[in-house]
Amino acid sequence: MKISIIGVGLIGGSIALKLKKKGIVDFIYGIDNNNEHLSEALNLKIIDAKVNLEYGIKNSDLVILAIPVDAARKLLPDVLDLISENQTVMDAGSTKSGIVNAVKNHPKRSRFVAFHPMWGTENSGPASAVSESFSGKAGVICNKEQSDKDALNLVEKIVESLDMHLIYMNAEDHDVHTAYISHISHITSYALANTVLEKEREEETIFQLASSGFSSTVRLAKSHPEMWVPIFKQNKENVLDVLNEHIFQLKKFKAALEKENFEYLEELILNANKIRGILDKK
Amino acid sequence: MKISIIGVGLIGGSIALKLKKKGIVDFIYGIDNNNEHLSEALNLKIIDAKVNLEYGIKNSDLVILAIPVDAARKLLPDVLDLISENQTVMDAGSTKSGIVNAVKNHPKRSRFVAFHPMWGTENSGPASAVSESFSGKAGVICNKEQSDKDALNLVEKIVESLDMHLIYMNAEDHDVHTAYISHISHITSYALANTVLEKEREEETIFQLASSGFSSTVRLAKSHPEMWVPIFKQNKENVLDVLNEHIFQLKKFKAALEKENFEYLEELILNANKIRGILDKK
Structure with missing residues (x-):
């Protein structure tokens, strides 16, 4: 099987490495606006050839979009325009309603499978790609009833080859759940970094004292x-x-501290501790 | 050298394991209100004997307090009452002004060295103790001018044996810096867990979708x-x-989203990205 990967960064690159390792693909065309990334991906043997969009799409059984979600939503209709009825397109974006709505009336909608691998790091670019990134993580396919059965089966095979456990979900539900489980963590982390950068003027002190707890909370x-x-x-x-x-939840901690209501503070912490039971099921 | 460790949990246990490994101590007395922890610590060879407070203190060159900061503040004056002028006491608590103030007029204040190892995990108890926990982390000694030179030298030797890099700081400054670099991360994490537990009623979904990003942000x-x-x-x-x-910083993200001011959102994120430069100096 020949595939095209549009966007040879962290996600596209990691998918490429794993699919090659599994021997499920014979040849990978790389497509990217960033020519440096393309050359890097070629040097790292992530892709087998740098090509333009039209050439890559024309010669692939499967086209994988691994670019930022706004770019993917814009590009997907054009990609569908270019494919034939026996080719398949999948994406790897972190939001799903937007892209699904963008092509809902496209005549070749059924050749598209909406996908989101629940993995990422704070790094980017092909040099950050790792073949085992996705192993054991959730791979979500959205609105599967809108895809042709053969297209769906192909993407399912890809997700299994990534060693992910498959989950099916409605695009709207997906976007609600990921807001809780992924997107808010990033905002919290950004805001925490800004808090420390704003108030702790002594960079040297941050650097010297930063513990593993701090590093893990601001990693994102x-x-x-x-x-x-x-x-x-x-x-x-x-x-x-x-x-x-x-x-609202942070204000509860603030109120507990301001009022020196340490029983309430303990209650809030004990409630938060319940997350252990849920995460440690893994 | 014989030492007593009061509190044989994560921190006390990890200190014990490392000092034994380094060969700097010959015998460790374990003291703990929790008898199960004491027996566990003995079985794990973290301590050499379970003793009571008076016996341990009487027979040790160095007494290490590794209990919660409120208990340490209460107990320290009693421990100082019990020691002679050639014994040394150190603590390992995450706040320093309270404990330093609690003994500032104690006749044996100068035998105490206020210490904080900048390391911890979300786990507790002797079974979580690991000898290499502290390696490469910051070890902070506060108000060193209030300690006798020989007591300070002994604790410096201990901190070096833990393979930590020594930092000296005023207790008040310490408490300001740790509020930024450690304490706020915990509140953020607790509040994030409560947010998800409150709004995401489907525990199974949290469990299935939880990515490494989420896990690292709520770990604490x-x-x-x-x-x-x-x-x-x-x-x-x-x-x-x-x-x-x-x-206040979170509200900036909220305002940027509500007003769809995505340039401002990008600015906020780019500012947060600066944390990379500071953390990656490590």
């Missing part, structure tokens, strides 16, 4: 705006809902 | 209230300052 604050602004934009309503709740 | 939310309520209590003013700033 290193994530690039090129990826995250479009996600927040497309999932604005859900993210705002969760952000409002999060501010 | 697993931390126990027995340790953290006393820290927030003792560092209330500083923690409230930082918490107010953090809520």
Whole structure:
């Protein structure tokens, strides 16, 4: 099988490495606006050839979009225009309603499968790609009833080859859940970094004292705006809902401290501790 | 050298393991209100004997307090009452003004060295102790001018044996900096866990979708209230300052989203990205 990967960054690159390792693809065309990334991906043997969009699409059984969600939503209709009825297109974006709505009336909608691998890091670019990135993580396919059965089966095979566990979900539900489980973590992390940068003027002290706890909480604050602004934009309503709740929850801690109500503070912490039971099921 | 460790949990246990490994101590007396922890620590060879407070103190060159900060502040004057002029006491608490003030007029104040190892995990108890926990982390000694030179030298030797890099700081400054760099991360994490638990009623979905990003941001939310309520209590003013700033920073993200001011959102994220430069110096 020959595939094209549009966007040879962290996600596209990691998918490429894994599919090659599994021997499920014979040849990978790389397509990217960033020519440096393309050359890097070629050097790293992530892709087998740098090509333009038309050439790559024409010669591939499967086209994978792994670019920021706003760019993917814009590009997908053009990609569908270019494919034939026996080719398949999938994406890997973190929001799903936008892209699904963008092609809902496209005559070749059924050749598209909406996909989101629940994995990422604060790094970007092909040099950050790792073949085992997705192993054991959730791979979500949205609105599967809108895809042709053979297209769906192909993408299912890809997700299994990534060693992910498959979940099916409605695009709207997906965007609500990811607002809670992924998007809000990023906002919290960004805001925490800004808090520390604003108030702790002594950079040297941050550097010297930063513990593993701090590092893990602000790790996501290193994530690039090129990826995250479009996600927040497309999932604005859900993210705002969760952000409002999060501010409300922080105000409970503030009130407990201000009123020196340490029983209430303990209650809030004990409630938060319940997350252990849920996460440790893993 | 013989030492007593009061509190054979995560921190006390990890200190014990490392000092034994380094060969700097010959015998460790374990003292703990929790008899199960004591037996566990003995079985794990973290300590060499379970003893009571008086016996341990009487027979040790160095006494290390590794209990919650409120308990340490209460117990330290009693421990100082019991020691002779050639014994040394150190603590390992996350707040320093409280404990330093509690003994500032004690006749044996100069035998005490206020210490804080900048390391911890969301786990607790002797079974969580690991000998290499502290390696490469910051070890802060506060108000060193209030300690006798030989007591200070002994604790410096201990900190070096833990493979930590030594920092000297004023207790008040310490409490301001740790509010930014450690305490606020915990509140953020707790509030984030409560947000998700409140709004995401489908626990199974959290469990299935939870990505590494989410797990790292809420990791600290697993931390126990027995340790953290006393820290927030003792560092209330500083923690409230930082918490107010953090809520203010979150509101900037909220405003940017509500007004669909995505240039501003990008600016906020780019500013947060600066944390990478500071953390990656490490």
